[in-house]
Amino acid sequence: xxxxxxxxxxxxxxxxxxxxxxxxxxxxxxxxxxMLELPGLPREDKLWILDLGCGPGSLAFLALRRHANGLIVAxxxxxxxxxxxxxxxxxxxxxxxxxxxDIREGGWWKGYEEVFDLVLSATALHWLNAEHLAETYGRxxxxxxxxxxxxxxxxxxxxxxxxxxxxxxxxQEKHQKAFRKTGADDWNGFWEDLGRELNRLDLLALxxxxxxxxxxxxxxxxxxxxxxxxxxxxxxxxxxxxxxGEAVIGARKPSVR
Numbered sequence: 101x102x103x104x105x106x107x108x109x110x111x112x113x114x115x116x117x118x119x120x121x122x123x124x125x126x127x128x129x130x131x132x133x134x135m136l137e138l139p140g141l142p143r144e145d146k147l148w149i150l151d152l153g154c155g156p157g158s159l160a161f162l163a164l165r166r167h168a169n170g171l172i173v174a175x176x177x178x179x180x181x182x183x184x185x186x187x188x189x190x191x192x193x194x195x196x197x198x199x200x201x202d203i204r205e206g207g208w209w210k211g212y213e214e215v216f217d218l219v220l221s222a223t224a225l226h227w228l229n230a231e232h233l234a235e236t237y238g239r240x241x242x243x244x245x246x247x248x249x250x251x252x253x254x255x256x257x258x259x260x261x262x263x264x265x266x267x268x269x270x271x272q273e274k275h276q277k278a279f280r281k282t283g284a285d286d287w288n289g290f291w292e293d294l295g296r297e298l299n300r301l302d303l304l305a306l307x308x309x310x311x312x313x314x315x316x317x318x319x320x321x322x323x324x325x326x327x328x329x330x331x332x333x334x335x336x337x338x339x340x341x342x343x344x345g346e347a348v349i350g351a352r353k354p355s356v357r
């Protein structure tokens with residue numbers, strides 16, 4: 101799907117996205133801050149940073165604020181979210197390159213061997229099935245420079261199905277409370293309203309039918325993530341923060357192989 105150059109208030113739609121995501125994702129901005137702080141990378145260095153499943157660039161813009169000399173590649177499968185990010189960045193920075201791509205395609209990664217100092221992802225990789233997520237972890241490892249870091253904030257399930265069901269119930273109650281308090285759009289409301297502005301009334305339907313929804317809203321269990329990252333060769337694999345079925349996982353590529 102491609103979009104013409106609509107005259108929209110793209111900054112407004114970015115803010116509506118932020119308000120919605122903050123309702124769905126507990127301690128979202130705190131988690132972003134952890135992801136950028138824990139690797140301990142020098143703030144003034146000219147770092148290469150990759151944001152996988154970037155959406156409209158929420159994490160990419162924060163990463164650039166911390167690493168003002170950084171160069172950021174922000175990639176997503178959704179053309180609408182990429183368009184929002186591109187429009188918000190226009191005229192303000194040329195240090196974020198938004199790309200429309202399917203990270204499941206191995207060919208996309210071939211130009212990025214040992215390029216990045218930091219790879220980030222937030223609330224995105226749970227939509228990959230187990231096979232594609234394992235492949236993606238291996239490709240992330242290959243794309244990192246020796247000593248580089250991978251930080252992932254996402255839905256990460258309990259290894260116990262009963263516990264995960266409780267997590268899901270409590271999180272849904274938190275979501276409902278947050279939306280009542282803030283009046284923010286929920287997922288359907290955001291896409292329906294944006295679709296009306298774009299004169300694309302099928303926008304929500306296209307999101308729900310998209311081929312990249314292949315994973316699970318709960319995410320893969322913790323043991324899967326830790327095991328796959330270690331199998332790729334990562335060290336210092338650690339869950340740095342967790343609340344219910346939400347977590348921040350970090351991993352470092354060894355400096356010397």
